[in-house]
Amino acid sequence: MSTNKVIHALYNDDDILMDAVKKVKAEHHHIEEVFCPFPVHGLDKAMGLAPTRLAITAFMYGITGLSVAIWLTWYTMIADWPQDIGGKPNFSWASNMPAFVPIMFELTVFFAAHLMVITFYMRSKIWPFKKAENPDPRTTDDHFLMEIPVHGNEEELMALLETTGAVEINVVETH
Numbered sequence: 701m702s703t704n705k706v707i708h709a710l711y712n713d714d715d716i717l718m719d720a721v722k723k724v725k726a727e728h729h730h731i732e733e734v735f736c737p738f739p740v741h742g743l744d745k746a747m748g749l750a751p752t753r754l755a756i757t758a759f760m761y762g763i764t765g766l767s768v769a770i771w772l773t774w775y776t777m778i779a780d781w782p783q784d785i786g787g788k789p790n791f792s793w794a795s796n797m798p799a800f801v802p803i804m805f806e807l808t809v810f811f812a813a814h815l816m817v818i819t820f821y822m823r824s825k826i827w828p829f830k831k832a833e834n835p836d837p838r839t840t841d842d843h844f845l846m847e848i849p850v851h852g853n854e855e856e857l858m859a860l861l862e863t864t865g866a867v868e869i870n871v872v873e874t875h
């Protein structure tokens with residue numbers, strides 16, 4: 701089993717963290733992860749992360765929900781059990797479509813929302829009963845942690861991080 705060293709730099713302010721991330725990236729160091737107690741606007745861009753493609757999947761899940769709603773309304777109200785409601789028989793889905801709009805809307809939102817949650821958990825590798833991977837419990841309360849891998853440049857990284865306003869810098873061995 702190999703061990704790798706990482707540096708954990710802790711910050712107590714999100715603005716100082718953003719400046720530190722920009723400074724570390726400007727020196728061409730790779731930031732493995734940043735742990736935050738709340739979302740920090742612009743952090744993904746400062747870290748150089750690619751834009752998320754989750755919106756595309758949300759659209760596809762919505763289209764799937766709309767398709768299921770169209771099929772469901774056609775099957776239940778036209779094909780399987782057509783009813784004469786108020787003297788208006790259901791022989792055509794298109795002529796009755798305005799009555800089905802709430803069902804189509806609700807199933808579109810239902811599929812998009814629920815499948816997005818499942819996709820997010822799968823993409824984030826968050827499984828039931830999974831052990832937390834948070835390296836420092838203070839990052840759930842009031843501290844921010846930047847994790848940088850060490851590749852023989854420990855002294856250089858430590859010197860750089862000391863100039864960024866970190867309140868604590870630790871070298872940790874990971875497995």
